[in-house]
Amino acid sequence: MTQKMDMVKRQVKLAPSILAADFARLGEQVIQAERAGANRIHVDVMDGHFVPNISMGAPIVKSLRQVTRLSLETHLMIRDPDFFFDEFVEAGSDSFIVHWEGNNNLHRTIQRVKSLGKPVGVAINPATPASVLEEVLPDLDLVLVMTVNPGFGHQHFIHTTLPKIQRVRRMIEEVSPDCELELDGGIDADTARLGIAAGAEVLVAGASIFGDREGVDGAMKRLLTAVDVVNKEKESLCA
Ligand code: DX5
Ligand code: ZN
Numbered sequence: 001m002t003q004k005m006d007m008v009k010r011q012v013k014l015a016p017s018i019l020a021a022d023f024a025r026l027g028e029q030v031i032q033a034e035r036a037g038a039n040r041i042h043v044d045v046m047d048g049h050f051v052p053n054i055s056m057g058a059p060i061v062k063s064l065r066q067v068t069r070l071s072l073e074t075h076l077m078i079r080d081p082d083f084f085f086d087e088f089v090e091a092g093s094d095s096f097i098v099h100w101e102g103n104n105n106l107h108r109t110i111q112r113v114k115s116l117g118k119p120v121g122v123a124i125n126p127a128t129p130a131s132v133l134e135e136v137l138p139d140l141d142l143v144l145v146m147t148v149n150p151g152f153g154h155q156h157f158i159h160t161t162l163p164k165i166q167r168v169r170r171m172i173e174e175v176s177p178d179c180e181l182e183l184d185g186g187i188d189a190d191t192a193r194l195g196i197a198a199g200a201e202v203l204v205a206g207a208s209i210f211g212d213r214e215g216v217d218g219a220m221k222r223l224l225t226a227v228d229v230v231n232k233e234k235e236s237l238c239a
Helices: 003-007 023-035 058-065 085-093 106-115 159-175 191-198 215-238
Strands: 013-016 042-044 071-077 094-098 120-123 141-146 180-184 202-205
Touching: 003 023, 003 202, 023 042, 023 058, 023 215, 042 058, 058 071, 058 094, 058 180, 094 106, 094 191, 106 120, 120 180, 141 159, 159 180, 159 191, 202 215
Parallel strands: 013 042, 013 202, 042 071, 071 094, 094 120, 120 141, 141 180, 180 202
Antiparallel strands: none
């Protein structure tokens, strides 16, 4: 595939993370995000062991399944994710992201998700080098580069991850061009531009969407405008 076609293919998508939502109004806020142009919904699952925080489980996915047609992307920040896939699939999860860190049998975990017929992504933390992806990349639908340390929303984007994002982009183009490259943590209109320029095509955003004083609509508009500017620049480069 030519470089031009690659650029056209990589239209940037937004994945609002409900971790920052008002849980008393979760359905309403997800519907707002969908109407405002979200491409998928990012569900952050934390167990208090893999990361020092507890968040949500399969019942939330089950409830959200009733209110949105968007894909529910389930980011598992838990020990032993293999024990939980069936429960989440039954609840309505559409895809899974598991971590490289702490998984001694990552290949098995990836194959397990594939056997369930779901797309699978692998996340790497800020201190984890891109090179750990080498053996698993051909099997992946998505790589998630954590741009904060996992466990909490509302953190600042770690700028030193930018060269790694570029490295992962190069690896993907060489080995598995259809694999998506997603960023997670500290994404706002400014860091979105930096991340896209480094090669990302899917952006997770929590605080900058659900934590915005102007509400979900205004926040989505602001982020989409930033993304659109970059998409248009890409299109004009390809014209
Ligand atoms: C962090 C989570 C993120 C988080 C992003 O562990 O994986 O998805 O919700 O939130 P913001 O956009 O607030 O950094
Ligand atoms: Zn996440």
